[in-house]
Amino acid sequence: xxxxxxxxxxxxxxxxxxxxxxxxxxxxxxxxxxxxxxxxxxxxxxxxxxxxxxxxxxxxxxxxxxxxxxxxxxxxxxxxxxxxxxxxxxxxxxxxxxxxxxxxxxxxxxxxxxxxxxxxxxxxxxxxxxxxxxxxxxxxxxxxxxxxxxxxxxxxxxxxxxxxxxxxxxxxxxxxxxxxxxxxxxxxxxxxxxx
Numbered sequence: 430x431x432x433x434x435x436x437x438x439x440x441x442x443x444x445x446x447x448x449x450x451x452x453x454x455x456x457x458x459x460x461x462x463x464x465x466x467x468x469x470x471x472x473x474x475x476x477x478x479x480x481x482x483x484x485x486x487x488x489x490x491x492x493x494x495x496x497x498x499x500x501x502x503x504x505x506x507x508x509x510x511x512x513x514x515x516x517x518x519x520x521x522x523x524x525x526x527x528x529x530x531x532x533x534x535x536x537x538x539x540x541x542x543x544x545x546x547x548x549x550x551x552x553x554x555x556x557x558x559x560x561x562x563x564x565x566x567x568x569x570x571x572x573x574x575x576x577x578x579x580x581x582x583x584x585x586x587x588x589x590x591x592x593x594x595x596x597x598x599x600x601x602x603x604x605x606x607x608x609x610x611x612x613x614x615x616x617x618x619x620x621x622x623x624x
Contacts, residue, residue: 443481445471447492454489455533459540489537490554496534497558500527504565513572517624520569521617528598528609536602539595563587574624590620 449471453462464485468475482488503523511519528535538555545552566587567579576583593616601609 439481442471442473442477443491444495446473446478446481446488447495450485450488450492451533451537454537454540459489459537459544489541492534493538493541493555494558496531496538497561501558501561501565504562508565508568508572513575516569517573517621520566521613524594525610525613528601532602535598539599539602559591563591566591570624586620586624590616 446467450462450467453467453470457466462485464475464478467485467488468478471478478488482491504520507519507523508516541551541555545555563584564579564587567583570583570586570590571577571579574583579587597607597609597612597616600607600612
């Protein structure tokens with residue numbers, strides 16, 4: 430029976446491969462992560478990996494896209510489930526918890542972002558997820574300020590906060606002793622003072 434004859438099994442295999450790719454990239458680095466190591470981590474053959482993904486890059490992009498979709502869905506639920514007065518603090522808690530829960534994913538995302546500097550097609554592919562996350566953060570800011578819809582200042586503020594947060598994440602990923610919790614608290618205090 431072929432892998433495509435059972436959609437559930439196919440999805441499970443794709444998910445295992447994506448999860449394995451995150452583990453291997455976090456452990457070995459993007460440049461050293463190879464199809465054989467990813468397949469071995471997932472408990473499948475390299476041929477099965479290529480059955481599901483045309484290349485290692487497609488597998489890595491799929492990992493980032495899957496995680497981005499899950500992150501956006503969680504943000505949407507967070508926005509819908511909190512009163513405006515509590516939303517900003519709920520967002521900060523969610524963002525901090527996401528860091529620790531998804532460290533390998535963030536390492537992969539940053540590695541791809543560095544590649545995107547010189548690869549416009551990759552930059553364009555990553556831009557959609559970035560824009561969606563910034564749009565959700567603009568909603569958090571507008572609701573925190575008592576507005577039903579984000580205004581241009583919320584949109585710029587969201588992009589600035591996202592950029593600052595990414596800078597902190599990069600420091601945290603590259604330096605194990607970086608005081609991430611203290612840095613996040615300072616960033617939150619600055620944002621609260623600004624909004």
